[in-house]
Amino acid sequence: MKNLTPEDKNRIDELKNHLQERKNHLLGYPVTLNFDYSLLYKFLQYPVNNAGDPFYMDGSHHMNTHSIEREVIHFFANLLKAPENNYWGYVTNGSSEGNLYALYLAKRLYPGGVVYFSEESHYSIEKNIDILGLNYQKVKSQPHGEIDYKDFEEKILLHQDQPAIIIANIGTTFKEAKDDIKPIQDILGKCKVKKYYIHCDAAFCGSYAQFLTPKPHFDFSEGADSIIVSGHKFLGSPIPCGIIIVLKHNKERISNYVDVLDSLDDTITGSRNAITPLIIWYMIRTVGTEGIHHQLNECLNLAAYTRIKINHLGIKAWRNPNALTIIFPRVSKALQYKWQLAAHGAFSHLIIRPGITKDMIDSFITDLKNDVNYRK
Ligand SMILES: Cc1ncc(COP(=O)(O)O)c(C=O)c1O
Incomplete structure (x- = not known):
């Protein structure tokens, strides 16, 4: 078996860096971000x-x-x-x-x-x-x-x-x-x-x-x-x-x-x-049952915080009772791509899961405030 060429190595390094950056902007899809399974490699x-x-x-x-x-x-x-x-x-x-x-x-x-x-x-x-x-x-x-x-x-x-x-x-x-x-x-x-x-x-x-x-x-x-x-x-x-x-x-x-x-x-x-x-x-x-329960409570708190923050911008955001999904009027394509939001008809949504931090939400809220679709 031959070794990877320097170009091939660069290619996978670039892909990894791309995924790392995109992971920090993954708000719209329901996957957890913070796991470490390196013991299983x-x-x-x-x-x-x-x-x-x-x-x-x-x-x-x-x-x-x-x-x-x-x-x-x-x-x-x-x-x-x-x-x-x-x-x-x-x-x-x-x-x-x-x-x-x-x-x-x-x-x-x-x-x-x-x-x-x-x-x-x-x-x-x-x-x-x-x-x-x-x-x-x-x-x-x-x-x-x-x-x-x-x-x-x-x-x-x-x-x-x-x-x-x-x-x-x-x-x-x-x-x-x-x-x-x-x-x-x-x-x-x-x-x-x-x-x-x-x-x-x-x-x-x-x-x-x-x-x-x-x-x-x-x-x-x-x-x-x-x-x-x-x-x-x-x-x-x-x-x-x-x-x-x-x-x-x-x-x-x-x-x-x-x-x-x-x-x-x-x-x-x-x-x-x-x-x-x-x-x-x-x-x-x-993590186990206790850990899942704990993560759920943290996510519910962050979901409540996120909805209130969006509402404070004068944007009508809502969530079902006990849901981790927050729904709001559809954002621009640029914002949708930057934060990898899912959209359906007139609405966009984001989903709080383990690994989503308050800092990420605050940074998103700043972008949302400036989003062209919401400018008066
Ligand atoms: C309610 C529901 N069912 C099924 C699926 C499909 O799941 P998977 O992507 O694991 O095939 C999804 C994915 O988002 C879902 O939201």
Whole structure:
């Protein structure tokens, strides 16, 4: 193997410097900034692969981190109140894959089912529905982003005799609004829908929503059949990943033994990342529930501060109750690019996560004050 040329070395140095600078201006996307997984660098020397079922204990391929992956699943199953001895899951490459897995499982359990999701759902839902060829009803959202329960009921009544597959958002992508699975189940009961499946897309909020007051209704004890949480969002990971938890008795109905793998094929992809389970495990061991709770409180305080500061500029900014996302009228392209803000229609948003500092917010507020879109 030859060494990198000086030009190649320069190229990667420049890229690293660019990322370092951009990291200090990353306000619009929901990823945590302050993590250090350098103790895990040593694993980059092995061709590891988590193909197969992490809970299948035999198998002839041993270059995996399944034992660590199982601990990650146990942690999240416990956090999300999955029934003891009746949960299963794996580390996905993100919440889009987790949504696909849940819809795939629901399709196999309830062929002919209709998927209900709100117009504020993440774009992966509609794409995954298309991939799986499912029937669906898109439900209206309320202005603050939560599903419109009245419209949900009307849509359910159109297909009362078919199984219902419901996607609840525990933090919509743009407004961080949370759907409530209690009224959703009340409506299903009232409409006499016997067969249904509830998947909670908790990509951003799933890791901390249990610590909010009031606690959103979305966990297994409250009626969820599956939940996805992103690993690279609030928890923090340099490699995108997610944790999907489902009910074991459901998943067992779709597992297949594959000879060449000498394991069960019950994940979406064959080869799977073996480093991301280690990263999430490391976060659990070093930050843990207490740390997540603490980080949440700090973020909530900074979110309240940010909203007030923007309001003081005479700009109408708002956030949903207990949300870390602040929404305000759309800023100029220059400001959007400088601070990597996300925009949707007439609005921009920024999201407070671990690693966002008061200094960053103050610096952004100064820029916002001078932003051409807001000049009188
Ligand atoms: C609500 C929601 N679901 C799913 C996703 C997709 O997650 P990922 O990027 O991990 O695939 C996102 C991403 O922002 C999201 O906000």
